[in-house]
Amino acid sequence: MIRVNDLSFAYRKNKLYERFNLQIDEPGVYGVFGRNGSGKSTLLKLLAGLLFPRRGRIEVRGFEPRRRHPDFLAQVYIVPEEFHLPDLSATRLAQTQAGFYAAFSAEAFAEYLDIFELSAQQTFGQMSLGQKKKAAMAFALATFTPVLLLDEPTNGLDILGRDQFKNIVARPEQRSRTILISTHQAHDLERIMSHILFVDSATLALSATLPELAAAMTMGVAADAEALAEVDGLIYHEAMGEQWAFVAENASSTPGAVHLELLYKALSRNKAGVLAALQATDQESAHV
């Protein structure tokens, strides 16, 4: 469905991706993580055909995004972190733009606006920043394009708005889509993610499902240094007052707890340890 082979991309002399590979074959909610400036927004724009690779090949649902074929544009919807909405009401937006997306659902749009507590008649010019973001998201989610790319979707949303967003993404009608979400709100969004992608140093450092991560690692809090010393296979730990948060290899056959913020820190500080844990479970399951 999405294939990136040997991608190189640079903004003038600023090399961002070098021999980058990514393969996505199944629908799901993919969390795209990485440090500031690691290239998450750039990756989403490359997949949407808004930027062009310098080298390598990108394929999304059989199309090369850079060609911007109309059939490709009808299948992929992106909400960049910064976007512009014309000064229209939601109703008018649907009338003017829904026609581009064959599976757009006016009923779902109305329902999502309702969940976000927005009026379909109010114009975007009269909305706050967070309300505009919700309106853009409601439209994007109602397009039902097979591929949906959301850059920092919960930035600027209040606590209830974040819950509303999560509830919509988790609804059954969204399940057949491939949704890529670039975010730093790991803790906030971990409940809805099925896969994790981690971009680091111009490469894809990690691509795993949540069950794979839970089989390979466990994450939690040890009451004190003594308790931490008893944790086998430590990959990462950090002080939290008297307590210690940790990521460790999961030696048991029951899934460990996954906390994406801790995983993110472990990947940033000890990528080799995380990858070794994943590889170890890979080999174990290959022997079953």
Ligand SMILES: Nc1ncnc2c1ncn2[C@@H]1O[C@H](COP(=O)(O)OP(=O)(O)OP(=O)(O)O)[C@@H](O)[C@H]1O
């Ligand atoms: N239009 C541009 N022109 C030149 N350089 C750019 C441009 N957009 C981004 N960059 C640079 O490319 C790098 C990656 O930017 P990008 O926005 O893709 O990162 P990101 O992972 O989404 O970051 P953040 O987490 O801060 O949103 C950064 O070093 C940034 O300065």
